[in-house]
Amino acid sequence: MHKLLVDDPGKQLLLLGNEAIARGAIEAGVGFAASYPGTPSSEISLNLFQMSKESDLYYEYSINEKVSMEVTAAAANSGVRSLCIMKHVGLNVAADVLMTLAYIGVTGGMVILTADDPFMFSSQNEQDNRYYGKLAGLAVLEPSTVEEAKEMMTYAFDLSEELGEPVIFRTTTRINHSNAFVSFSEMKERKTKGEFIKDPMRCVTVPAVARGLHVKLLENLKKAEEIADKSELNRRSGKGSLGIICNGVSYGYVADGLKDLGITDKAEVLRIGFSNPLPKALVADFLKDKDRVLIVEEGEPFMEEAVKATAQENGLTLPIMGKSDELFSRLYEYDPSTVRGCIAKAFDIDYTESEVVDLTDVPEIPNRPPNLCAGCSHRAVFYEVNKAAKDMEMDIICPSDIGCYTLGFLPPLSTGDFVVCMGASSGTAAGFSTVNDKKVVSFVGDSTFFHSGISGLMNAVFNNHNFTYVILDNRITAMTGHQPNPGVDMEEMNFQGYNKIDIEEVVKALGVKHISVIKPFNSRKSIASIKEALDYKGVSVIIAKERCTLYAKSVKKLKGKPFQIVEDKCLNHRDCINELACPAFYLENDAVKINADMCVGCSICAQVCPENAILPVKTKE
Amino acid sequence: MGTTRLIIVAVGGQGNLLASKVLGEAALLSDLPVRMSEIHGMAQRGGVVESALVFGDAESSIISDGEADVLVSFEPSEALRALNKCNIKTKVITSLSPVQPFTVAIGRGIYPEIDTMKKLLDEKTGGLISFDAVELAEKAGTVMSVNMVLLGALIQTGILPIPAENVKTAIQTTTKKAFVDINIKAFDLGFEAAQNAS
Structure with missing residues (x-):
């Protein structure tokens, strides 16, 4: 049995944050879950996928985040507790659903997990998704530790049902990818079937209905604030005239910092776990007897602005500090010493840091930038495209996309000139080719093609653009750890009950007139096909078919000899x-x-x- | 209860995350609180993999620059690269077998001399234990057990309040069955190597 399905309350395990979250969802009685994989959230999906194969839990890898939120929203509106998981930028894709789903609400608990990535360990930006709570008018919860992430899941589902709204569950990489001892609790009974009760005046958002729904949303938000004011997730600890308000992993750095500085008896901490809407009454009460307050939050001054507004509304004029040139940055992630240093500075505490090593005479150590794996077929394709263009004396612009193959931007391959978001290489190729005289060759992976690349290709055919679109079909979603996608043969992976979509058939059906399928490890033939595609005026598509080497290795299907x-x-x-x-x-x-x-x-x-x-x-x- | 902060660095594929997991399980057996943080994702694509393990009485799961009590490195140049995590009291344990970064092959960097690295690591920190862990891993049965060799050396120092027996139990429950005997042998060889080195 999957280790997270074991019904053994009190059992203690060393769990990754993402495992703890998946277990939390199971304990909350989640019956339906969907996601498009994205680091740092991927292992939540993986564990739910595995558990769905040995229980009645429904889990699907949806083709993108928007679809995953749609399927989840419908399940939740049929009374089934449902979870939708994505990395932070995935919520941009799903934002269209999110904004109006907030008007409709839910009848069964629905939790939207967004895994933010401060410092961009594996992301293209470090946007702070708490603002989505504010934008959509939804409650936002933020755990501070791995253990709490598990506990908070049940709270999140209960809250969602109490408010009749989806709840945003915001983590950061240091929750998702940290390990700690976690104790199992009781598992609520899992309900996987529900009933959709027709209610057009709630569920059909034509303008006349939506006007009423917005009123309801604002009422719900007010109710959420009342709950937040009394919530156990917003807790005070310690005593003193100095105050610290913090959230998420910053709480741990604050707790350690106060101890290191020896001021646990001088400062009171308000840990905010229910961060939108801000519990204003609680915050005002916290502020009223303080001399100075410091806000510790990674990312944007989300709480800071709300706390300052609350102080103003209550006629409080104490100094409230947070983001500034002297104290905290809006950039990257925090760490214990940064937080300790800022606390010391803000509260005028003397503290001597431990003596660090002098690195001035340490020679430069050659870097280990991530590289495409040995035997990766992407490398072959990039080489062949460069060779073909060189032979044709063609200067090319190469928009690329999100996946392992983004690494092709590094020299000597240098086949990535513009990377912005999932699926964008088809859309951006159209723009580049229209206003530049150079040939445009863009790259996309199989999973990213299904995710959203397909829309840009459709657009390109309709508007008669002129570029070559290379689909790097390595038969798996490789970057995030080998998840399935619609092009994958699920039976080969021993999963029954799926269909398979053939990329070549799709491209043909979209009306692309010049399609070639190449085997990248046959260099001469591939280069010849690429030359023909580059020569074609209009949209040409090259499908490069070769299994991901890393995946082939893991399923023991590598045949080559060194x-x-x-x-x-x-x-x-x-x-x-x-x-x-x-x-x-x-x-x-x-x-x-x-x-x-x-x-x-x-x-x-x-x-x-x-x-x-x-x-x-x-x-x- | 005090706090002990350990950084483990390795090259992707050397088994850093498994070593951390074994240590975490051993801490659980020893009733020693631990918080661990890891950076992966690019791990299998040849990058550096860093784990932070904070044992004892602390809330944070990451370790700031200059605040590691122990640095364990599976590769000598990675030990040097991680010196920013160390202070003048940090104990450093490293394997001496180089894994040449690819950038060296394409002429974008020079791999430092082993003796230079050893000297720097020893002089700047609270002491260095270094040996060829690859050789010991091969002696144990497979080069893949380098991670267990270094765990053995770490436990020998006694810096962590985790008895060797608990680590061995964790190896039995956490690593693949076919490799348990080799892994335990590798652990013992690392333990001995640290004994001889100090």
Whole structure:
């Protein structure tokens, strides 16, 4: 049995934050869940997917966040407790649903989990999604620890049902990807079937209905504030005339910082776990006997602005500090020493930091930037596109998309000139090709194509744009840890009850007139096909089909044998390294070698080598 | 109860996250509170993987620059790169077998001399334990047990209030069955190596 399905209250396990959240949802009796995978939330989805295979829980990998919120909203409006999971930028995709779903509300509990990523460990921006709570008029909850993330799930579902509204559950990477001991609680009974009761005056948002619904939403928001004022999630600790208001992981840094500074008896802490709407009465009561207050929150001054407004409304004039040039930044994530330092500065506390190591005479250490894996087919395609364009003396612009293949922007491949968000490489290709005289070749992965790349392609066909769209079909959603997508053969993965969508058929049906399917590890043929596509005026699509190497390795479907460099043939041109930059190459006494443990035998370097000096390693009989 | 802060650094694929998990499970067996934080995602694509483990009486799960009590590195240049996490009292344990960064192969960086690295690590911190963990891992049965070798060395120092027996139990419950014997042997070899080194 899946470890998170075990009904054993009191059992203690070391869990990843994302596992704790998935367990919390199970304890809350969640019956329906959907998501499009995105780091740092991916393991929540993975665990729910696994559990759905051994229980009556319904879970689906939806094709994008908007769809996942739609399916979830319908389940929740049929009385089933439902969870929708996404990374922060996923909520932008789903925002259209979110904004009006807030008007409609829900009849069964619905929780929308957004995993924010301060410092952008694996994201394109570090937007603060608490503002979505404010924008949509929905309650926002924020756990401070892994254990609390589990506990808060039941609270979130209860709150959602009490308000009749979805609840936003906001985590950050340091919750999702931290581990701690977590104790299991009772599991509520799981209800997976409900009944949709028709109620057009609530559920059909034509203007006349929506006007009334907005009134209801504002009433709900007022009710939410009353609940927040009394919520156990907003708690005070300690005593003193100095005050700290904090949220999320910052709470831990504050608690440790006050101890380190020896001022636990001088400061009172208000930990906000229910952060939208701000519990104004509670905050006003907290502020009234303080000399100075410091707000500690990563990201934007979300609480700070609301706290300052509350002080003004209550005629309080004490200094309220937070984001400024001298104290906290709006950039990146915080850490214990930053928080301790700002507390000391804000409250004029003397503190000597521990003596750090002098790094001035430490030599520069060569970096390890993330690189496409040895034997990754994306590398082959990028090389081949560059080669084809070079042969045709064509200068190309390469919009790219979100996935492993974004790494192609690094030299020497340099096939990524513009990356903005999921699916954008088809839309941006259209704009670039219209106003530039250069050929545009854009790249997208299979999962990202289904997610939203397909819309831009449809647009390009209709508006008769002129570019080549390369779909890097590696048969899996690779970047986030090998999740399925509609192009994947689920039966091959031993999952029944799914259909499969063929990308070539889709592209054909969209009206693309020039389609080629290439096998990237056959370099000569691929380059010839790419040249034809580049030559075509209009939208041409290239589908590069080759399984993700990392995935093939994990399911033991790698067939290739490692290659080696034959020393007496190699003239040290280094085309292999310089054109491909495969991480399996290394230098030994200035000669190029191939790490046989890493090489998977894709053979692309052997096809690049002008001396034919790269040959398979001979296996001894 | 005091607090002990441990940073583990490795190159993607060296098994840092598994080592952290084993230590976490061993802490659970030892009734020692622990909060762990890890940065992965790009891990399998050759980047640096860093775990922070905060044992004892603390709420934070990450470790600021200069605040690690112990640094364990699976690769010498990564130990040097992580020196910003250390202070003059930090104990450093590192393997000496290099994993050449790819940037060196394409001429964008020079890999530092092992002796230079050893000297710097030793001089700037509260002491260095270094040995070739790859050699010991191979002796145990597979190069993949480098992580367990270094766990052995860490436990030998006694910096963490976790008995070796609990780590071995955690190895049995956490690592793949086929590798348990090798992993325990690797742990013992690392333990001995640290004994001989100090």
